[in-house]
Amino acid sequence: MISKKTIDEINFAAKIEEVVGDFVPLKRQGQGYVGVCPFHDDRNPSMHVNPRLGIYKCFVCDAKGGAITFLMEHAKMSYPEALEYLAAKYSITVEYDRAETPEEKEIRSEKESLYLVNEFAEKYFMDQLRNSEEGKLLGLSYFKERGFLDSTLDKFHLGYCPGGWDTFTKEALKKGYKEEFLLKLGLIKKSESGKLYDAYRERVIFPIHNTTGKTIGFGGRILKKDEKTAKYINSPENDIYHKSDTLYDIYLAKRAIRQKDNVYLVEGYTDVISMFEAGIENVVASSGTSLTNEQVKILGTQTRNITVLYDGDRAGIKASLRGIDMLLEKNLNVKVCLLPDGEDPDSFAKKHRDSELAEYLETNSTDFLLFKANILSEEAGDDPRKRSEMVKEIVRTIAKVQDRIAQSFYIKKCASLFDLSEKTLGDELRYLTWQDRVKGGNKSGGQASEQALVSPPLEKKSPEREPKVDLLHEAEKNIVILLIKYGLFEINVEDPETGEAQLIRIDQYIFNELYHDGIILRDPLLLKMYEHYAEVAGILRNQDDIKRTFLLSEDKMESAFAMEYFSTEDPDYSPLWEKKFDMYTNSVQNSRMTLQQEVENTILTLKLRLAEQEKIFLEKELASNNYTEEESVGIIQKIITADKIRKEIANRLNMTVSR
Numbered sequence: 001m002i003s004k005k006t007i008d009e010i011n012f013a014a015k016i017e018e019v020v021g022d023f024v025p026l027k028r029q030g031q032g033y034v035g036v037c038p039f040h041d042d043r044n045p046s047m048h049v050n051p052r053l054g055i056y057k058c059f060v061c062d063a064k065g066g067a068i069t070f071l072m073e074h075a076k077m078s079y080p081e082a083l084e085y086l087a088a089k090y091s092i093t094v095e096y097d098r099a100e101t102p103e104e105k106e107i108r109s110e111k112e113s114l115y116l117v118n119e120f121a122e123k124y125f126m127d128q129l130r131n132s133e134e135g136k137l138l139g140l141s142y143f144k145e146r147g148f149l150d151s152t153l154d155k156f157h158l159g160y161c162p163g164g165w166d167t168f169t170k171e172a173l174k175k176g177y178k179e180e181f182l183l184k185l186g187l188i189k190k191s192e193s194g195k196l197y198d199a200y201r202e203r204v205i206f207p208i209h210n211t212t213g214k215t216i217g218f219g220g221r222i223l224k225k226d227e228k229t230a231k232y233i234n235s236p237e238n239d240i241y242h243k244s245d246t247l248y249d250i251y252l253a254k255r256a257i258r259q260k261d262n263v264y265l266v267e268g269y270t271d272v273i274s275m276f277e278a279g280i281e282n283v284v285a286s287s288g289t290s291l292t293n294e295q296v297k298i299l300g301t302q303t304r305n306i307t308v309l310y311d312g313d314r315a316g317i318k319a320s321l322r323g324i325d326m327l328l329e330k331n332l333n334v335k336v337c338l339l340p341d342g343e344d345p346d347s348f349a350k351k352h353r354d355s356e357l358a359e360y361l362e363t364n365s366t367d368f369l370l371f372k373a374n375i376l377s378e379e380a381g382d383d384p385r386k387r388s389e390m391v392k393e394i395v396r397t398i399a400k401v402q403d404r405i406a407q408s409f410y411i412k413k414c415a416s417l418f419d420l421s422e423k424t425l426g427d428e429l430r431y432l433t434w435q436d437r438v439k440g441g442n443k444s445g446g447q448a449s450e451q452a453l454v455s456p457p458l459e460k461k462s463p464e465r466e467p468k469v470d471l472l473h474e475a476e477k478n479i480v481i482l483l484i485k486y487g488l489f490e491i492n493v494e495d496p497e498t499g500e501a502q503l504i505r506i507d508q509y510i511f512n513e514l515y516h517d518g519i520i521l522r523d524p525l526l527l528k529m530y531e532h533y534a535e536v537a538g539i540l541r542n543q544d545d546i547k548r549t550f551l552l553s554e555d556k557m558e559s560a561f562a563m564e565y566f567s568t569e570d571p572d573y574s575p576l577w578e579k580k581f582d583m584y585t586n587s588v589q590n591s592r593m594t595l596q597q598e599v600e601n602t603i604l605t606l607k608l609r610l611a612e613q614e615k616i617f618l619e620k621e622l623a624s625n626n627y628t629e630e631e632s633v634g635i636i637q638k639i640i641t642a643d644k645i646r647k648e649i650a651n652r653l654n655m656t657v658s659r
Contacts, residue, residue, distance in 0.1 A: 001096050001097060001225055002080060002083050002084075002094055002095070002097075003095040003096060003097050005095060006065065006083070006087065006092065006093075006094050006095045007313065007554070010068075010083055010086045010087055010090070010092055011039065011054075011066070011067075011068075011548075012055070013040055013086075013090040013092060014066075014067040014068075014089075014090060015051065015054075015176075016049055016051060016054045016055060016056060016066060016067050016070075016084050017032075017033050017049050017051045017068075017397075018089075019067040019071065019086070019089075020033075020035065020049050020056050020070055021033075021049075022034075022069075022074060022254075022299065023070075023074055023211055023254075024037075024038055024301050024302075025035060025258045025301075025303070026049060028044065028242055029048075031047055031050075031051075031052065032048055032050045032051060032052075033048070033051070034046075034047065034048055034049070035047050035051040035301075036300065036301055037058040037060060037063060038062060038074050038298075038301045039058060039061050039063040039074070039299070040058070040061040040063070041156065041297070041299075041330065042058075042061075043330070043331040043402065046058050046060040046061075046650070047059075047063070048058055049506070050567075052544050053544060053547055053551055053566065053567070054066055054067065054548045054551065054552060054561070055156060055497045055551050055552075055567055056070060057546075057567045059561070064563050064567055065084060065157060065559070065563070066548075066551060066552040067082075067135075067552075068082045068083065068086070068275050068434075068552070068557075069559075071085060071086070071212075073632050074117075075210070075211060075212050076210075077212070078109055078112060080109075081112065081113070081115075082344065085212060093384070099446065104241065105513060110181075110239065111167075112602055113178070113181055114184065114185060114238065114239055115214055115215070115216075115240060116177075117172070117177050117178075117181045117182060117185055117187070117217055117553070118185060118187075118207075118214075118215040118216065118217070118218075118240070119176065119214075120136060120172065120177060120217075121168070121172070121185075121218070122157055122205075122207045122218075123189050123297070124159075124160055124161065124168060124172075125159025125160060125200075125205040125218075126157055126158070127159075127209075128157040128159060128160045128161065128162055129153070129158065129159045129204075129205075130153075130160060131158040131161075132578055134160075134162050134547070135159075135162065135347070136159040138160065138163075138202070138223055138634050139159070139160025139204045139223075140160070140203055142223055143204065143474075146270065146274070146279065146346075146350075147274075147277070147350055148273060149448075150368040152273060152276070152277055153607065154250075155252065155276075156206070156207070156252075156273055156276075157207045157209075158204065158206060158207075159197060159204070159205035159217075160203070160204050160205060160208070161200035161201050161202065161203050161205055161220065161576040162198075162201065162203050163306075164198070164201065165197050165198065165201070166188075166195075166196055166197050167195060167198060167201070168188070168198045168200070168201070169182070169188045169196045169198055169367070170189070172188070177228070177597040183196045183409060184236075184238050185217075185235060185236075185238055185241075186199055186202070186217075186218075186234075186235045186236040186238070187199055187218075193404045195595065199220075199233065200218065200220040200221060200233070201589060202222065203220035203221055203222050203223065204220065204221050204222065204223065205218055205219070206218065206219040206220070206221070206471050208234075208235070208241070208245070208246060208287075209250075209251045209252075209296070210240075210250075210251065211250055211251055211254065212251065213251045214240075214395040215248065215541060216235075216240045216655070217234065217235030217236070217240075217241035217246070217351065218235050219232055219233070219234050219248075219269055219287065220232065220233050220234075220598075230465075234287070242294075243287065244292040244294050244295065244296075245294030245295060246287070246297065247285065247286065247287075247295055247299070248269055248272055248284060248285040248286075248287050249272045249276070249283065249285060250284050250298065251282050252281070253281060253282055253283055254302055255281075255285050256281035256282035256538055257282040257284075257302045257303050258302060258303065259290065259304055260303075261303050261304075262281070262282060262303055262306070262307060263282050263284060263297075263299055263302060263303050263305070263306055263307070264280060264282060264283040264284075264307050264308075264309055264345075264363040265283075265284060265285075265286065265291075265306055265307065265308045265309065266283060266284075266285050266309050266345045267285055267286060267287075267345075268285055268287070268346070269287070269378075271283075271285060271287060271344060271345035271346045272284065272307075272345075273346075274345065274347075274350055275345055275349045276347040276348040277349070277353075278349040278350070278352065278353045278357045278434055278581070279290075279353065279354040279358060280349070280356060280357060280358060280361070282298075283345075290320065291324060291327070293325060293326065296326055296327055296330050296332070297330075299327075299332070300330050300332060302524060304331070304332055304333055305332070305333045305335070306327055306332055306333070306334050306335070307334075307335040307336070307337055307338050307361070307365050307584050308324060308334065308335070308368065309335070309336075309339060309361075310336050310338050310339065311344040311345075312341050316565065321372050321375070324368065324444070325396075325397055325400055326400075327368075327400075328368075328369070328400040328401050328402075329400045330398065331402040332369075333365060334369075335368055336363040336365065336366055336367075336368045336369035336371040336372075337360075337361050337364050337365045337366075338364065338366075338371070345367070349440070354643070366406070368590060369394070369397055369401070369410055370410075370413060370417075370535050371416075371419075372394065372397060373394050373414055373417055374417075375392040376393060376394065377417065377418070377573070385631050387418070390420055391414075391420070391428070392424040392428065394414055394431055395414075395425060395428045395429050396432055397617060398410045398429060399410065399429055400508065407429070411425045411426055411429065417490070428438060428566075436542045451584070460500045462476055471528075471609050471612070472522070472572060472606075472610065472612075472613055473523055473572055473607075474520045474608040474609075475602075475605045475606040475609040476523050476606065476607065477523075478492040478525045478528075478531055478603060478606075479510065479521070479530070480521075480529050480533070480601050481565055482506065482510070482598070482599060483506070483510060483530070483533050483537075484529075484533060484546055484547060484562070484565075485543070485552055485566065486506050486538055486567060486595065486599075487505070487506050487507035487510075487533065487543070487546065488505060488507065488542070488543050488546070489505070489506050489543070489595060490503045490504060490505055490506070490536070490593055491503070491504065491509065491599055492593075492596060493509060506595075506599055507533070507534075507537050507592055509599065510603060511534070512597070513603050514603075514606075517607065519607070519610065520600070520608065525557050525558070525561065525568075525580065528555075528558070529558055529561065532549075532550075532601050533546070533560070534552075536549050547562070547566045550567060551563060552563035553566065556624045577627060601653060604649050604652055604653055605653065606642065607645075607649055608646060608649040608650060608653065608655075611642050611643075611645045611646040612646055612650065614638075614642045615639055615643055615646060618635055618638050618642065620636045620637060621635060622636065622639070647651065
């Protein structure tokens with residue numbers, strides 16, 4: 001639907017470091033950037049971003065692609081969504097091959113339709129809060145009582161759903177939004193009698209956004225006191241909303257998280273909003289759920305430092321401690337800030353604004369593991385058995401810390417805290433670590449030896465024959481690689497008429513040689529790329545732009561091929577190396593002689609493989625005995641000619657060939 005002209009414009013304008021940088025903090029390294037890869041459990045920066053080629057590549061999990069691919073894989077956008085996102089980011093007018101009808105726009109995909117429905121619902125709830133009498137009387141009053149500013153209501157897109165049985169439902173259906181999508185998103189429900197009604201009626205609305213700012217769900221708080229009705233309700237799981245990998249406010253907070261290199265983790269919507277108003281913008285909420293691996297992964301891509309805010313509820317703190325252990329497993333630095341009794345982040349932030357709140361959080365944040373040790377120590381009291389279990393629990397947590405040196409410091413600190421020897425705690429740490437290995441490495445339930453855990457037996461594999469290499473395919477592949485890497489460079493070629501050397505572009509030289517000998521690449525993909533190169537080489541004047549064209553190609557096979565061979569840059573060598581070794585490099589003073597030899601050898605190798613193929617084919621035909629004596633003599637002559645050509649080319653290449 002989106003025109004090729006627009007897609008080309010988006011690919012040209014999109015800066016990979018900016019697109020990836022919107023989701024993952026990047027650090028400059030040489031001519032590119034590195035960051036923590038969001039596609040696997042990454043602890044060290046393993047993803048490289050190459051601005052020159054417009055691609056990213058992880059050297060651990062092999063995730064790779066351009067800006068569009070990144071948005072599709074990481075932000076879970078569809079192809080059209082990714083294009084529209086980039087078009088909006090770079091102020092590009094999206095043109096379509098033809099205008100879409102409203103019906104076509106809605107059914108483009110179910111996922112896109114769900115986003116459209118949520119977008120409508122969000123605007124409807126916002127309008128009701130600000131412009132309806134009921135919304136202003138009930139919803140707006142509630143937010144004002146909490147001290148929220150008008151700018152805050154707008155920033156978080158807060159709203160209100162009116163109290164009529166099906167006020168929202170009627171409006172949504174009237175606007176043409178489908179009942180099935182409204183039901184799937186949990187915006188409406190159906191009674192046993194089959195009547196549709198509003199799910200969020202008489203509730204203030206907290207829209208939930210994904211990392212790109214799209215509305216994926218809603219939280220609704222009831223305003224009336226009713227023991228039979230849930231205080232909060234949330235969107236059900238659906239194609240665009242998964243509670244386990246969603247953090248409230250991550251879209252607004254991610255910039256501040258990177259600037260501060262720290263994130264505050266709270267529980268509820270109003271906790272986030274009140275802290276935001278008090279000047280703490282690097283804050284997100286788990287929305288009342290225990291932390292999940294997916295949420296931790298999102299946080300880990302933004303910062304390695306996490307501060308968890310707790311109110312004075314000791315029972316609630318103890319219940320959540322075990323879940324937060326997983327942060328340590330991901331090599332994150334975890335701190336805890338305990339608020340005064342009777343305070344939660346919402347109420348405390350209202351009483352302490354700006355620098356006062358920031359100073360309290362910084363002063364009162366303590367290491368999570370030591371905080372946990374103090375909490376459990378108080379609970380265990382003087383009971384020896386309880387204290388023994390408490391120590392084991394703390395050592396289990398220390399075992400989750402990835403840094404061995406940090407483990408040693410924790411052992412030392414806890415030994416002092418519990419009045420035990422470091423050796424006792426160290427022995428327990430080794431024992432628990434060994435136990436975990438046994439459980440993890442022995443799925444069958446039998447006994448596993450410690451030696452087996454240290455060095456498991458190697459599997460004996462039957463020897464496999466090396467797969468036979470298709471030499472003709474390799475020769476054709478090298479032609480295409482040469483074009484895309486160096487096609488616009490020039491080499492010296494002898495003019496057949498005058499005998500004088502003249503400069504000619506490598507791609508033109510290759511085209512001439514293959515055309516003169518009537519050579520057409522046999523591999524369909526390589527032929528397609530060869531022809532694609534011929535199209536773009538007349539337009540583009542930069543070798544990096546040509547590489548980028550193939551790296552970001554809409555053809556998945558083309559882009560996969562390009563990613564394999566062009567996703568890493570050639571190393572930059574000192575020009576002195578060229579003089580000393582006569583080697584071709586990417587510096588300004590290139591060794592034309594070396595590159596010229598490479599081009600000639602590549603073309604000669606292709607011709608050699610074709611001559612070999614021709615000889616093999618003719619020999620098979622001769623052996624079939626399907627020809628007359630005269631025809632057989634003609635075939636023999638062709639075999640002799642092919643063999644002569646083969647040997648001449650091999651001689652020029654300094655290669656030895658069999659008979």
